[in-house]
Amino acid sequence: xxxxxxxxxxxxxxxxxxGVTSFRRRVFSIxxxxxxxxxxxxxxxxxxxxxxxxxxxxGNVMRTCDDPSVPCHRVxxxxxxxxxxxxSPLLKRQLLIAEGITLRGGRLREFAKIxxxxxx
DNA sequence: CGTGTGACTCAGT
DNA sequence: GACTGAGCCACAC
Numbered sequence: 001x002x003x004x005x006x007x008x009x010x011x012x013x014x015x016x017x018x019g020v021t022s023f024r025r026r027v028f029s030i031x032x033x034x035x036x037x038x039x040x041x042x043x044x045x046x047x048x049x050x051x052x053x054x055x056x057x058x059g060n061v062m063r064t065c066d067d068p069s070v071p072c073h074r075v076x077x078x079x080x081x082x083x084x085x086x087x088s089p090l091l092k093r094q095l096l097i098a099e100g101i102t103l104r105g106g107r108l109r110e111f112a113k114i115x116x117x118x119x120x
Numbered sequence: 121c122g123t124g125t126g127a128c129t130c131a132g133t
Numbered sequence: 134g135a136c137t138g139a140g141c142c143a144c145a146c
Contacts, residue, residue, distance in 0.1 A: 023142090023143060023144085024143080024144075041128085041129090042127075042128050042129085043128070043129065046128085046142085046143095051141095051142065051143080053128095053129085053140085053141050053142060054128090054141075054142040054143060055128040055129060055141085055142080056125090056126060056127090056128045056129085056140095056141065056142055056143075057126090057128090057141085057142040057143035057144070058127085058128075058142090058143085059126060059127040059128055060125080060126055060127080060128095060142085060143060060144055060145085061127095061143075061144070062127055063126070063127055063144090064144070064145070065127095072127080075127080076127095077127085077128070077129085078128075078129060078130090079129085082127085083127045083128080084126095084127040085127070086127080089127085092127090
């Protein structure tokens with residue numbers, strides 16, 4: 001859904017409890033921890049990062065990911081959609097296939113089996 | 121410091 | 134099974 005012009009949200013003030021600065025730093029670590037042949041959803045990464053509702057923020061972090069050592073291609077959507085990969089979503093698809101992940105159409109196959117939520 | 125926005129997700133139709 | 138609407142969060146400008 002691209003056409004989603006909504007209000008930017010009224011000022012929200014919820015102290016991030018554990019003063020988590022550089023939230024993306026945590027995301028990078030998690031994504032890097034994803035084993036080969038497995039994938040994690042943005043929501044899962046967000047949850048592991050400490051923000052179960054920040055799936056969007058995770059996507060943003062990925063978009064601006066500065067660290068090439070982060071296998072962002074292992075991060076997919078919750079419905080099995082890869083999501084995007086800059087301007088080359090097919091590159092992401094290729095990488096996943098190269099990792100040994102089976103795809104169907106543009107969605108992950110056996111998604112529930114390869115889905116890595118940080119625990120096994 | 122305030123606003124916009126997006127590589128999301130869930131629920132309803 | 135697909136599309137739309139609405140909610141939520143952190144980051145970049």
